[in-house]
Amino acid sequence: MTSCKVCSLGAQHPGVTLDDDGLCNLCKLTMATDLVENFRYTSEMYQGFVNAGPNTAGEFDCLFMYSGGKDSTFMLDRFVNGLGKRVLAYTFDIPFESKHSVQNVRGMRDKIDAEFLLDSDDDGITKVMAEIFSRKPEKPGKYLDEKLPCYSCRSFFLIRAILVAFERKIPYIALCADPQQILTMESDVRKVVQGFYRTFGAKLTDEVFKGRIEEILFAPADDLPRIVFPYIGSRYDYDPDQMVTELKDKGLYSASPLETHCRLFGLLNLYSYTHWGSMYYKINASSHLRAAHRNPDQQRTSFSLKFPKALNVIELEERLRTTLFAISANEGDPAEHERELIELFSMLGATEDAAAHVARTCLELKETAAEFGIALPRR
Ligand SMILES: [Zn+2]
Structure with a gap:
């Protein structure tokens, strides 16, 4: 698999094309x-x-x-x-x-x-x-x-x-x-x-x-x-x-910044891996890498998501893939999966609480799929 040398988007990612130098169309700003x-x-x-x-x-x-x-x-x-x-x-x-x-x-x-x-x-x-x-x-x-x-x-x-x-x-x-x-x-x-x-x-x-x-x-x-x-x-x-x-x-807000969370998060990632070979937030992580590449000194935030400065997207993506598919296939030790997920979400800049919460919803992805009649995306 080839991916953009700046933002790590893969050639198979929807709407993305790579040139001979390994640069994607988003990085070249053809859009x-x-x-x-x-x-x-x-x-x-x-x-x-x-x-x-x-x-x-x-x-x-x-x-x-x-x-x-x-x-x-x-x-x-x-x-x-x-x-x-x-x-x-x-x-x-x-x-x-x-x-x-x-x-x-x-x-x-x-x-x-x-x-x-x-x-x-x-x-x-x-x-x-x-x-x-x-x-x-x-x-x-x-x-x-x-x-x-x-x-x-x-x-x-x-x-x-x-x-x-x-x-x-x-x-x-x-x-x-x-x-x-x-x-x-x-x-x-x-x-x-x-x-x-x-x-x-x-x-x-x-x-x-x-x-x-x-x-x-x-x-x-x-x-x-x-x-x-x-x-x-x-x-x-x-x-x-x-x-x-x-x-x-103004007294209008009391929850933590990561207050909302979709219980389908694990399933959304499986969907994205299965059909497009990438994790769900890949495009957000990639635009972060692109901005950091252009302007290394500036702290940039993507809407609603904040990524740490040094982020190995490819590694994170592979580890998340392995864990989520293992959960969906009933393989491995759930406690091990939980530790791994918490670590990965912390790498994505989530607070301790948020990382633990998202990890739990991912561990329950099969139950969630059954509850809503959603077909489990397959490897
Ligand atoms: Zn790119």
Whole structure:
């Protein structure tokens, strides 16, 4: 297997090509023009939202996708108390997540002057995830295809939010995605819906949205909400530690920075190893290596994830692969696996508590797969 000499992305990674000198297209920045175009468009869209007056057609100026994590709490506070927007804070209760974020959302109700809507559909989201895990992705694949399960989950509840915004005549939907996600994300709600339809087909789409998708597909463009990405304006100075400090000062945040965690983490890695030969956070680790290579003195943080300066990605990736596949095959000693996982997650910059917690969810990956009807990805 060959991989990029700077960022260690493999030649088989979706959306990645290597040249004769062993440099990948991301390191050579062939995507730069796309990136600039996309950022320009999303910045203009966001400015339009900031400058827009109150929504005269309904009681809210925007629906805010609120996860309860630090990024969205920070921005929700800014929307309500800084920009003076009338906000419907929408939270989808993801059954695969540890419950901290939903608790955080509940705690926010009397602290921020917005209306809070807590939505859930365990059946629907579980069907969507079981389906995506059972599929063999198309090769050679596009940039970020290894994260398809995450995008499917997110598009599922984004579409539920789109239906709420449409019904209540809310003109904007604010989404706290990071710059890497924004690159591949649709800001046109009709395209979000069409993308889901293309991936999952008419039958499952109709079933999980109870036939309501057509309201969006056939509505006049002016009646549809527009998606804006608030972090686009602050993408160069994103600083998670500073953000957490500010939130704590305002009494809006008490959990540790690694407060949310998806119980599917182990399965997501198995998925990515099986189909693309790389660990789940490879693209994040690679962009860290790329930044460190360009600017060795600067401490860089990737959105939500902080990598240590010296990180042997290839070694870490191999060790994680060995352990996760051993767990899924019932091989080896669980206590040994736990020690190894804690060490690996600590190498990724996780705190002691977080590393132990993620390790435990990985040890339970077979039980988690069975609970949600997810097919175990095979070596
Ligand atoms: Zn590279």
